[in-house]
Structures are given as C-alpha cells and as structure tokens.
Amino acid sequence: MQVIENLKVKEKLYTEKLENGLTVMIIPKKGMQKKYIIWGTNYGSNESSFIVPGETEVTTVPDGVAHFLEHKMFEQENGKNSLDVLTEIGVNANAYTTNDHTAYLYECTDHFFEALDEFMDYVQHPYFTDENVEKEKGIIGQEIMMYDDYPDWKVYLNALQAMYHKFPVRLDTVGTIETISKIDKDILYKCYNTFYNPSNIAMVICGDFNPEEILQEVKKRLLDTKANGEIKRIYPEEPEKIVKEKVTQKMEVSRPLYTIGIKDKPIDTCQGNDKEEIVKKHIAIEILLQLLLGESSNLYKTLYNDGTISASPSMDYEFSRGYAHILISGQSNEPERVYQTLKEQIKEMKENGINEEDFTRIRKTLYGNYIKEYNDVTDIARMFLADYFKGINSFDYIEQIMTVNSKYAHQVLNEVFDENKMVLSIIAM
Amino acid sequence: MEYQVKEIKKGINLHLIHNDKFKTNLVSVFLTTQLTRENVTKNAIIPAILRRGSKNMPTQEDISRELEEMYGASFNCGIDKRGDNQVLKFYMESINDAFLPEGEEKILYKTIEKLLDIIFNPIVENNGFKEEYLEQEKNNIKQAIEGKIDNKARYAIDRCIEEMYKNYPFALYKYGYIEDLESLDRIELYKYYQELLKNCKIDIFVSGIIEDNVYDTVCKSNEIQKLKDREPKYEKMTLEIIPKNNEQVVQESMDVTQGKLILGLNVALDNQDMQYDALIYNSILGGSANSKLFQNVREKASLAYVASSSYLKAKNNIFINCGIEIENYEKALKIVKEQLEQMKQGEFTDNDIEVAKKGMIDAVQTIDDEQDTEIMYFFGQEFCDNKLDIEQYINRIQKVTKEAVLEIAKKVQIDTIYFLKN
Numbered sequence: 001m002q003v004i005e006n007l008k009v010k011e012k013l014y015t016e017k018l019e020n021g022l023t024v025m026i027i028p029k030k031g032m033q034k035k036y037i038i039w040g041t042n043y044g045s046n047e048s049s050f051i052v053p054g055e056t057e058v059t060t061v062p063d064g065v066a067h068f069l070e071h072k073m074f075e076q077e078n079g080k081n082s083l084d085v086l087t088e089i090g091v092n093a094n095a096y097t098t099n100d101h102t103a104y105l106y107e108c109t110d111h112f113f114e115a116l117d118e119f120m121d122y123v124q125h126p127y128f129t130d131e132n133v134e135k136e137k138g139i140i141g142q143e144i145m146m147y148d149d150y151p152d153w154k155v156y157l158n159a160l161q162a163m164y165h166k167f168p169v170r171l172d173t174v175g176t177i178e179t180i181s182k183i184d185k186d187i188l189y190k191c192y193n194t195f196y197n198p199s200n201i202a203m204v205i206c207g208d209f210n211p212e213e214i215l216q217e218v219k220k221r222l223l224d225t226k227a228n229g230e231i232k233r234i235y236p237e238e239p240e241k242i243v244k245e246k247v248t249q250k251m252e253v254s255r256p257l258y259t260i261g262i263k264d265k266p267i268d269t270c271q272g273n274d275k276e277e278i279v280k281k282h283i284a285i286e287i288l289l290q291l292l293l294g295e296s297s298n299l300y301k302t303l304y305n306d307g308t309i310s311a312s313p314s315m316d317y318e319f320s321r322g323y324a325h326i327l328i329s330g331q332s333n334e335p336e337r338v339y340q341t342l343k344e345q346i347k348e349m350k351e352n353g354i355n356e357e358d359f360t361r362i363r364k365t366l367y368g369n370y371i372k373e374y375n376d377v378t379d380i381a382r383m384f385l386a387d388y389f390k391g392i393n394s395f396d397y398i399e400q401i402m403t404v405n406s407k408y409a410h411q412v413l414n415e416v417f418d419e420n421k422m423v424l425s426i427i428a429m
Numbered sequence: 430m431e432y433q434v435k436e437i438k439k440g441i442n443l444h445l446i447h448n449d450k451f452k453t454n455l456v457s458v459f460l461t462t463q464l465t466r467e468n469v470t471k472n473a474i475i476p477a478i479l480r481r482g483s484k485n486m487p488t489q490e491d492i493s494r495e496l497e498e499m500y501g502a503s504f505n506c507g508i509d510k511r512g513d514n515q516v517l518k519f520y521m522e523s524i525n526d527a528f529l530p531e532g533e534e535k536i537l538y539k540t541i542e543k544l545l546d547i548i549f550n551p552i553v554e555n556n557g558f559k560e561e562y563l564e565q566e567k568n569n570i571k572q573a574i575e576g577k578i579d580n581k582a583r584y585a586i587d588r589c590i591e592e593m594y595k596n597y598p599f600a601l602y603k604y605g606y607i608e609d610l611e612s613l614d615r616i617e618l619y620k621y622y623q624e625l626l627k628n629c630k631i632d633i634f635v636s637g638i639i640e641d642n643v644y645d646t647v648c649k650s651n652e653i654q655k656l657k658d659r660e661p662k663y664e665k666m667t668l669e670i671i672p673k674n675n676e677q678v679v680q681e682s683m684d685v686t687q688g689k690l691i692l693g694l695n696v697a698l699d700n701q702d703m704q705y706d707a708l709i710y711n712s713i714l715g716g717s718a719n720s721k722l723f724q725n726v727r728e729k730a731s732l733a734y735v736a737s738s739s740y741l742k743a744k745n746n747i748f749i750n751c752g753i754e755i756e757n758y759e760k761a762l763k764i765v766k767e768q769l770e771q772m773k774q775g776e777f778t779d780n781d782i783e784v785a786k787k788g789m790i791d792a793v794q795t796i797d798d799e800q801d802t803e804i805m806y807f808f809g810q811e812f813c814d815n816k817l818d819i820e821q822y823i824n825r826i827q828k829v830t831k832e833a834v835l836e837i838a839k840k841v842q843i844d845t846i847y848f849l850k851n
Binding site: 008009010029030031032033034081083084087088089090091092093107108109110111135136138139140142143145146148149150151251252253254255257294295296301304305307310331361362364365366367368369371372374375376377 | 449450451452453488489490493494496497498499500501502522523524527528530565568569572575576577578579580581582683684685686687717718719724727728731732733734735752753754780784787788790791792794795797798799800
C-alpha cells in the first residue's frame with residue numbers, strides 16, 4: 001500500500017489499486033468509535049449516453065437511471081432487502097446519487113465485519129425483476145414530489161438550467177415521473193454491467209482500523225471480476241455562453257430565494273489535467289468569494305445594514321467531468337440588488353486589485369476550515385471519495401493553500417468572474 | 430473522554446469535556462429560562478442583538494475580522510425550545526493549538542474570551558441596546574418567523590405541535606411573534622436582558638483539549654465574576670401529559686405538491702425511567718428502515734418516500750411523519766393506524782427489540798465522536814432527575830424487555846392528526 005502522510009493535519013492515507021481495478025483508500029482515525037465505509041461508482045446522473053466497452057454503438061438511457069439503480073441495488077434474489085439485513089445486523093446503511101457518482105455506505109460502532117459481508121455482497125449482486133422495478137416507481141415518484149416542494153432545490157436547479165443549454169448537470173438527479181416510467185430491468189442491468197465494474201469503483205474506509213488488516217478483509221470479499229476496458233462517456237457539446245441571464249419561478253415562500261451562478265469553462269479532470277492547478281484554482285475561488293461577499297466584506301456590511309440580506313449566502317465552486325460553475329445562494333427581499341451590487345464589487349476588485357491584508361486573513365480562515373474537515377469519519381470518507389472522482393487527493397487542499405497568493409487570485413478573478421456568464425435565479429411568491 | 434461539572438456559582442455550571450481526538454475546541458454557553466408568551470420574542474431577539482457587537486468588538490465586521498484572524502474560528506448563536514424552556518445558545522469553535530502553523534499563539538483562551546465578551550458585554554448606549562441594531566434585528570426576526578413556511582415538512586410538524594398544545598407554553602414558536610416585535614424598546618429590552626442574566630440557568634461547556642488553565646480562564650474572567658448566585662428559573666422534565674385532544678383532525682391547505690401527514694401521539698408514562706422503553710417502542714414503530722412504518726407505508730404499499738416516527742423525550746410525544754400523494758390520505762392513515770394497533774397487540778418479535786437496541790446503542794456510542802452532540806447530551810441530562818452517563822444509558826437500553834415495550838404500546842394515544850394538502 002502507498003502511504004501518504006499529511007503533517008499539517010496529522011493524518012495518513014493508505015491507498016492501493018487492486019488488480020481488478022478497484023481503488024481502496026483507508027484513513028485510520030484512532031480513538032473514534034464510529035467506523036465508516038463507502039464505495040462509489042464513477043457514474044452519476046450525468047451519464048445517460050455512453051459506449052459500453054467492447055461495443056461500437058452508442059447506448060442512450062432515460063434520465064434518472066443512476067438514481068433508480070441506487071434504489072434497486074438493495075433488493076436481493078433471496079427475497080430480502082439488504083437495507084433491512086444491514087439494519088438488523090445493527091449498522092446504519094444508506095446510499096446516494098450525485099451528478100458524477102453513486103455511493104453505498106454504512107456506519108457503525110460494532111458488528112462492522114458482519115455487515116461487511118452483506119455490504120460487499122449486495123453491491124456485487126444486482127437482482128432486478130419487472131415487478132420490483134415497477135414497485136419502485138411509486139416510491140421514487142414520491143421522492144420527486146418531495147423535492148418539488150423544496151424551494152431551495154428548485155432555485156438551484158433553475159440556476160443550472162439558466163447556465164447550461166444541453167449539459168445534463170441541468171437535470172434533476174432523480175429524473176422526472178415521465179423518464180422513470182421508461183426504465184425497465186434490461187436498462188438497469190445494462191448500466192450496472194457497464195458502470196459497476198471494479199475498475200470504475202473506489203472504496204474509502206475511515207475509523208479506528210489497522211489498514212493492512214482491513215484491506216485483506218475487503219479483498220476476501222471481492223468477486224473475481226476482471227477489469228473492464230474504458231467506458232466512453234458521451235456528453236452533448238455545451239456552448240461557453242449561458243442560456244439566459246434571469247429566471248424566476250413562483251412558489252409559496254416567505255421571502256425570495258436566490259441563486260447566482262457564474263458559468264466557468266469545464267475542467268477536464270479525467271484527462272490528466274494538471275491536478276495541482278485545479279486545486280489551486282478552487283482555493284483561489286473560495287478566497288475570492290469570501291473577499292467579495294463574506295462576513296467581513298464591505299458588500300456584506302452594506303447589504304446587511306440596509307436589510308437586503310440577513311445572513312451570509314452559501315458560496316460554492318462545483319465542478320466535475322464536463323462542467324464547472326460558482327453558485328451563491330441565499331434569501332433576500334431584493335435578490336436583484338444582491339446580484340447588481342455583486343457585479344459592481346467584482347468589477348471594482350478587478351480594477352483596484354486585492355487588498356493584501358484581507359487576502360492573508362481570509363487565507364488563514366480557509367486553512368482553519370480545511371483542518372476542521374478532519375473531525376468526523378463520515379465527512380472525511382465522503383470528501384476523499386468525491387475528490388477522488390475529480391482526480392484529486394483531498395490532502396492537496398491543505399498542502400497547496402499557502403502557495404496561493406493574491407496575484408494568482410487576481411488572475412483567477414479576471415478569468416472566471418465574467419459578468420457575461422452570470423445568471424440570477426429567483427423563487428418568489 | 431473525561432467529563433467534569435463544576436459549579437462556579439449557584440445556578441452556573443462549567444462543564445469540561447476533555448477529549449484529544451478532535452481537530453477543534455468547541456466552547457458553548459446556554460442560557461435557559463422558562464418559555465412564556467410574554468418573553469418568548471424578547472429571548473429570541475437577544476442573541477441576534479448580541480452578535481452585532483460587544484464593547485470590545487463594536488461591529489459585526491470587527492467580530493468577523495477577529496475570528497478570521499484566529500484561523501477561521503466560527504461563532505454561532507440560536508434559539509431552542511427544550512420542553513417548557515427556551516434556550517439561548519452561543520457557540521464558538523476554533524482549531525486546536527496543535528494544528529496551528531508553527532509560531533502562532535494559542536487560541537483556546539482567546540476563543541473563550543471572545544465568546545464571553547459577545548454574550549456578556551453588549552455595546553450599550555444611553556442605558557439601552559443600540560437602536561440601530563435592535564431595529565435591524567427586529568426585521569431579521571420577523572423574517573425568521575415568516576420563514577416558518579419555507580420548509581413544508583418542518584412546518585407541518587410545528588403546526589401539529591401548535592394544535593396539540595393550544596394554550597400551553599409548548600405551542601409557542603421559538604422565534605416568537607411578529608405582533609410583539611414592534612413595541613420592543615431598546616431600554617426596556619436591555620433591562621430585561623439584565624434580569625435574564627440574573628435569573629437564568631447558565632451552562633458553559635468547553636470540549637477539546639482541556640488544559641488546567643481553562644477553569645481559571647472562565648471563572649476569573651470579568652464577565653463571570655460579575656454574575657451572582659441564583660435560583661435559576663427553569664422547568665425540569667415532567668411526566669404530566671397536557672394535551673387531551675382525542676384524535677382531533679386538522680387539515681390545512683398550502684401550495685404544496687406532496688401532502689404531509691403528521692400524527693402527534695401522547696405517551697403516558699408512569700415514571701421517567703420508562704422513557705428508555707419508549708425509545709425502543711418508537712424505534713420499532715418508525716425509527717429505522719426495518720420499522721413498521723417504513724416497511725408498510727413505503728416498501729409494501731409504495732405510498733411514500735418518507736415514513737418515519739420520532740420520540741420527543743422532553744414532552745413524551747411521538748410524531749409520525751409521512752410525505753404522501755394527497756389523494757392517498759385515507760389509505761395512508763389507515764395503514765399508520767394499523768401499525769399502532771399491531772404494536773398494541775404485541776405483534777412484534779424479540780428480534781425486533783434486539784434490532785432496535787442495537788441501532789440505539791450504536792447511535793449512543795457515537796455521541797463521543799461529535800463535540801456538539803456530546804455537549805447536547807450532557808446538557809439534556811441537566812433536565813432529568815437521574816443523570817446517566819453514556820455507559821449507564823447503554824446499560825439501561827439493554828434492559829428493555831418485550832413486556833416493557835408492550836406496556837408503552839398500551840399507553841400510546843393519538844392526540845392530533847394533521848394534514849397539509851393543496
């Protein structure tokens with residue numbers, strides 16, 4: 001196993017790529033009661049067109065298959081549901097689907113190895129029937145309707161749709177009632193066989209473990225599957241420009257919700273792009289967002305004092321295969337004012353440069369925030385998995401942060417914060 | 430982990446939770462007072478005003494800058510309802526000195542100082558809070574109250590509680606009432622704040638690497654020195670079940686896609702010790718993926734994505750929560766009631782109990798893995814007659830029997846059925 005130690009946060013990562021292509025990452029945490037294991041396939045709601053290794057024809061499937069698969073994986077041929085079996089063993093199991101990956105996990109204090117049998121067994125044994133696929137449509141239908149009532153989800157999705165013409169990140173992860181109605185067991189098997197090959201999967205384990213021992217336990221439970229060839233993923237060509245600047249939807253909310261988006265050029269993380277550059281750029285963007293609208297910024301003070309906002313918005317840089325964007329979300333009586341003043345602030349910072357003292361202070365804050373991410377085994381494991389699929393080792397953020405200077409940040413500001421690529425999504429009564 | 434409680438003054442406790450496995454230190458201060466219609470809005474606005482500025486850090490910008498310099502120490506405050514009490518909560522978290530870059534000065538003591546400064550040294554102008562801060566925060570609290578409707582699932586549970594506890598303190602909304610805000614006056618409110626500090630229960634928690642000086646830093650601070658002994662005015666947990674609404678049905682309409690069905694249940698316990706049996710009862714009813722509600726409402730009938738229940742220890746209520754198609758109201762309600770009936774008939778196995786215990790024990794064992802969870806656990810024990818540590822808690826769970834759970838099932842009654850539709 002390869003061992004990577006980070007001296008700043010005082011943690012170690014043990015990692016190995018097995019013969020069948022599976023990557024295993026172990027982060028031991030001494031003294032923690034909770035043990036956490038997660039494995040994910042590099043396959044999310046964005047992959048609905050692809051060429052199966054060995055084939056030449058393009059396969060296109062309805063939207064929402066990755067999430068549908070996630071629900072159906074638990075069903076077993078012996079009539080049992082693995083979620084029930086794991087709960088019965090005494091562990092807390094779950095699964096989730098994002099734009100770029102699908103993950104299965106459990107956490108527990110006791111019974112870890114008992115649960116590992118079932119956990120590794122069910123993900124390696126799909127069992128889909130016409131009947132069990134049909135039944136799931138009712139449950140997922142209710143999940144879709146539940147999200148329909150979440151204004152914060154809608155305002156986010158609308159912002160993506162204002163930015164993206166074709167790229168599937170603009171779609172709801174779960175699909176729609178209409179697309180899921182077209183899903184059948186053959187589609188599920190085809191996607192499973194393509195994307196659930198070990199070479200497309202990574203596993204992260206975090207807790208009070210001996211890395212060598214746990215790796216052996218994992219190996220014992222793996223089926224003898226050969227690594228697949230490369231899956232060719234096909235995405236629609238996405239123009240650089242946005243679809244439209246503003247979008248508003250009516251919903252019953254007390255105060256308008258807004259999401260401001262800034263569309264960025266996609267970073268192709270899978271094609272050996274310079275990983276160091278990606279991490280540095282991400283850090284610079286996080287610092288810039290705090291400088292522009294963080295709690296100590298002039299703009300925040302102005303907007304807070306005149307009652308436009310009452311809390312600092314959440315600010316993120318999201319990126320994966322084929323897309324990258326900044327999102328700024330919050331609640332305000334005057335989203336338009338937040339949007340316009342932010343634009344002005346960006347312009348001003350581009351012209352006048354970045355205040356060195358502010359920059360150093362915010363960088364300190366970010367350093368502390370990166371350290372804080374290593375408190376909880378769940379957070380650690382999920383972070384390593386999500387970053388892995390982006391081609392990043394999570395430690396790199398702590399390693400790189402002090403190399404990011406204000407000059408570089410200013411360059412990123414000029415490149416990424418383009419006023420022609422900004423959108424404003426609003427949900428209001 | 431080592432836990433110690435020290436009474437600094439009567440009614441003021443310092444709780445020290447020593448644990449060296451975290452990257453952070455967490456300092457919390459809780460001010461607990463009775464929940465009353467008269468004071469609920471005043472209590473809600475006080476943390477909002479305090480976080481605007483102190484004598485030493487007069488503006489929010491000053492506070493933010495100070496915290497940013499401390500490698501992103503974070504300050505947080507809020508309001509909670511705990512039984513018939515209202516709790517004003519203040520937190521400050523900072524990274525452990527061990528993870529600071531070399532040559533940096535220690536920040537734990539600074540963290541304690543800054544937090545106490547914000548809570549106990551507000552900026553005062555002409556015998557009152559700053560007019561500007563009060564007026565702005567009135568507006569923010571108004572928005573928080575109006576914001577109740579934004580999360581429909583949470584809203585439905587809050588509304589169910591309001592209907593159950595009509596005319597009782599527990600029905601009060603933790604952020605208070607818009608009609609009270611207008612008349613709040615900066616001088617009166619400041620007087621009220623001073624009264625509050627004289628009479629409330631004060632709990633100070635420090636979790637992380639506790640060095641010897643921590644005790645002194647807190648006790649010898651000017652802020653704590655100024656406080657006096659008190660007979661704190663707050664409510665301990667009681668078993669008195671107040672609502673008697675016998676299956677009242679409340680339906681409300683809003684612009685929703687999915688219907689939210691909430692059942693508020695009363696659990697009439699004979700003694701506090703039975704709460705552990707009630708926890709297991711709830712777990713079998715709707716606490717996990719194996720539970721009756723999840724299996725029957727979701728997996729078998731395919732009626733819902735969310736079908737669960739939760740036990741509110743402070744008031745001995747169980748709330749059942751299902752998100753369903755509006756037209757399936759009757760169908761879902763029937764299945765839910767069947768599950769309650771099955772529990773009464775003892776239609777659950779020893780294995781169900783074992784599974785519930787395992788799940789519960791697992792959850793309890795991880796309390797020590799999260800600093801805020803651990804703080805809330807020990808704070809919660811402050812309201813119980815018999816304080817249990819985590820090990821005792823686990824032992825008690827292990828003792829739950831089928832008979833005991835059946836006993837709970839017989840004591841469960843539907844009080845209110847609330848349905849949010851369109």
